[in-house]
Amino acid sequence: MKRVALVLAPLLAGSLLLAGCSVKTTHKGVVAAPVAGGTGWKPSNPIKVKEGRKVVIKVGNATKVTHGFSIDAFGVKQTVDPDKTISVKITPTAKGTYVVYCQLHPAHKRTELIVN
Ligand SMILES: [Cu+2]
Numbered sequence: 001m002k003r004v005a006l007v008l009a010p011l012l013a014g015s016l017l018l019a020g021c022s023v024k025t026t027h028k029g030v031v032a033a034p035v036a037g038g039t040g041w042k043p044s045n046p047i048k049v050k051e052g053r054k055v056v057i058k059v060g061n062a063t064k065v066t067h068g069f070s071i072d073a074f075g076v077k078q079t080v081d082p083d084k085t086i087s088v089k090i091t092p093t094a095k096g097t098y099v100v101y102c103q104l105h106p107a108h109k110r111t112e113l114i115v116n
Contacts, residue, residue, distance in 0.1 A: 026053055030111065031060035032067040032080065032102065039063055040109025041100065048114045051095050057088045068103035071113055077103055 026049050033042045042062075049055045059069045061080045070077045074090045092098075092115040102108040 024053055026050065026055045027058070028055060029058040029060070030100075031062050032069075032108075033062040035109055038108060039067070039102075039105065041111040044109065044111055046097070046112040046114045047100065048116070049092060051092055051115050054089065054091050057090070058085050059088055060085045066104065067108070068105070069100070070103040071098050071100050073098045079104065 028047050028049065030041045030043070030047065032039060035042065035044065047057065059078070059080050061067055061082050061084055064082050066079050066081050068077070068079050069086070069088060071090070073094075073096070074092065076088055076090060078086055078088060080086045092113070095115050098113040098115070099110055100113050101110040
């Protein structure tokens with residue numbers, strides 16, 4: 001029994017170290033879709049992420065035209081074609097509330113990215 005513990009101890013220590021080193025990534029998703037009064041993001045509630053943590057936002061498009069996906073503070077300005085999904089990667093380094101909008105259609109309903 002004692003021998004087993006001696007063998008397992010270094011293994012456990014190693015896996016704890018690995019867990020401590022891994023960078024956590026937050027996964028979020030939004031889709032450009034018809035909403036009341038036109039086109040906007042679904043879900044419409046703000047995208048909430050943690051400061052300093054990697055974020056991957058999957059941006060879909062359930063409409064018939066290309067839409068934009070912009071977050072000025074993080075240099076994000078992309079487009080997503082109908083029925084496609086793009087991945088937007090950011091690591092927000094400042095707390096705050098940032099506007100998420102379609103740069104192709106300024107009238108489209110905006111959403112927000114909240115970093116805390
Ligand atoms: Cu649009």
